[in-house]
Amino acid sequence: MFKMDIDKIKFLSGLTNQEVVGVNFNGNNLKISHVKISSNKKEVVNLLNLDTTGLSDIDIAKNVQIAIGALKGKKVEIVDVVPTQLVITKNIEIPSIEKKEIKEILNLQAGRHTPYSREEIIVDYVEIGTYKHSYTKVLLVIVARSVVKRHYEILDRAGFKLKRALLASEGLALAVSKILRLETENVPVNILHVDENFTDFSIVLRGKMIFIRSIPIGTAQLKNEKEVYQIKFVDELKRSLEAYLGGDIEISPNMLILTGAEDGLKDIESLLNNTMHLSIKALPYTNIYNFSELARGTIFKTRQMSFFDVIAPILNCQDMKIDLIPEEARVRRSIEERGKDLIKTGVFILTIFIVTFFILASKIYFKGVQLNKLDSKYSAINQEAQKLEKDLLKAGLVKSYLVNRGYSLEVLTELHSLVSEDIELTEIRYDGDKISVKGSADTMSSVFSFVDRMEKSKYFKEVKTRYTAKRKEGVRDYTDFEIVALTERPQD
Helix, strand or coil, rough: CCCCCCHHHHCCCCCCCCCEEEEEEECEEEEEEEEEECCEEEEEEEEEECCCCCHHHHHHHHHHHHHCHCCCCEEEEEEEEEEEHEEEEEEECCCCCHHHHHHHHHHHHHHCCCCCCHHHEEEECCCCECCCEEEEEEEEEEHHHHHHHHHHHHHHHEEEEEEEEEEEEHHHHHHHHHCCCCCCCCCCCCEEECCCCEEEEEEEEEEEEEEEEECCCHHHHHHHHHHHHHHHHHHHHHHHHHHHCCCCCCCCCCCEEEECCCCHHHHHHHHHHHHCCEEEEEHHHCCCECCCCCCHHHHHCCCCCHHHHHHHHHHHHHHCCCCCCCCHHHHHHHHHHHHHHHHHHHHHHHEEEEEHHHHHHHHHHHHHHHHHHHHHHHHHHHHHHHHHHHHHHHHHHHHHHHCCCCCHHHHHHHHHHHHCCCCCEEEECCCCEEEEEEEEECHHHHHHHHHHHHHHHCCEEEEEEEEEEEEEEECCCEEEEEEEECCCCCCC
16 A cells, blocks of 8 residues: 655745646556756756555545645646557658648547547647658657546646646657757667656657657566566567658667666666667766755665656656647636736736826825925015015006006197198097097098008008098088097007
């Protein structure tokens, strides 16, 4: 039965930039890795191996909750690392180079490569390259929906939301390619990852996984029945290589990278050197990453098991193409992310509004305080200024009176000087701005001459004849008239 020392599970409580927990449901074992990623360091904080033999999914969920319960409530990303033996892969050619068309064709054809219906599987793919300018070679990856759904439900019971479902083999391929700088190599490389009960056989070209196959032999079989399983192991390797070459995917690899469980790795390396016509290179993953003392202690206790397949996908999750999360979970995740983005945007806008409001309010307050100080300081001066303003107004009125005094006499004097002997004025109306003159003249031309003289005068403007009328008195003819004009003060 499952036993666990709670005191030994010491996940760090502090959070720097990002903390990711990977879970790998591998047969009767549940492997868990806790990785802390910061801007300048990546560290494997803790590794756990839970024996789930005979346990129900509810019991497994309880154990997971205990194992990573210390991280609950933190900003932790939970990733499901799907083992290679749980997926079906197929190398096929698609008669299109358009990504949208490729995806549509794969969705239609995926059911032909499995005993499941289309609704029972999750499909994704890795694009290998273009063939004959119009075909695309892809590695099709299929997993039963029930498998991922079970993982999703177990983690959900444990109180954790599954973020992504990654393929272990792809993570291994990316990790080895980066470590050995194989991204620019034009010749495929064979990666052999040996675990306790399974071995992942994969071919990598320019950092992309182009072929994978799971071999049901691991360190446990090679150690317990060495003579029998060594032969089977080599035979399975050759069959896997033949399957790759028979698919006409790429040329044959010239190197085999051996990695995985430390126990027996040297024996496997020696075996492959004697049986395989490839250059063999051992790559112990314990020399690659930074491990805490707690994590190294777990590796030392479980030397027959490899945690490389649950660490590599986490540390390379940003570059991984395959995501085996169910479509409905993807849609839900997308909606949740958009909702979070909207909330963040709303909070950001509200924060800006509040900050702006407080800035304006503070400016208004300090301006008010300053204005009150100025009012207090200059109140006496303001009173004196108001008194002076009143005196100035009085002086202005007096000045205006003095300036305008006698102006009406000047207007009348000017008018008198303009009247000729043949004109007689009978009525003069003057209101300060406008003058009206009535009278009679011997002839009509005398009236027009009088109007002309008024127009030329600097005291009158806009001179107009309102009317003229002829009349006879005795034997003489007279012309009655009325002239109106505006008056203006001459500029000295």
